[in-house]
Amino acid sequence: MIIFGTTARRKTIGSGQFYCPHCQTQRSYERKQAKRYFTLYFIPLIPMGDLGEFIECQTCHMAFSVDVLKLKPSVKKLSLAEMMNRVKGLLDDGMPVEYLIRDLTAAGLDREVALQTVNTHLGEARKHCPDCGLTYSPAIATCTECGKPLESNAK
Secondary structure, three states, X not given: OOOEEEEEEEEEEEEEEEEEOOOOEEEEEEEEEEEEEEEEOOEEEEEEEEEEEEXXXXXXXXXXXXXXXXXXXOOOOOOXXXXXXXXXXXXXXXXXXXXXXXXXHHOOOOXXXXXHHHHHHXXXXXXXXXXXXXEEOOOOOEOOOOOOEOEEOXX
């Protein structure tokens, strides 16, 4: 009696760190290549073609398409308390005033209170983008949206 068939063999061709969508954090991975082989008595003898490449997380052992290496970790949304504590830092890091007010109100703060909070930190001194109309802290030189130089408000 002759026993024959096919099997897939995997070979590690690379490794590194990536953002695992299953684990939701940075993990080690192995990049693997799979090939189909003709087997005789369960011994792989003749390669029959490539099955492709994939990424395997070394923690959860889930397999992903090679495109998973392009994924970026999701940005953690700040709570209202964290945003209130970081208003000045966010503005000085280049966040437009309009975006900060949007995020503060989305987190549950009243719009008027959000405006007062921003005004407390910036006062009347602001810069604005002539192209997209966003306003910024005076410490910022270029628009984070379009990259154009900012102009000072004339008041």
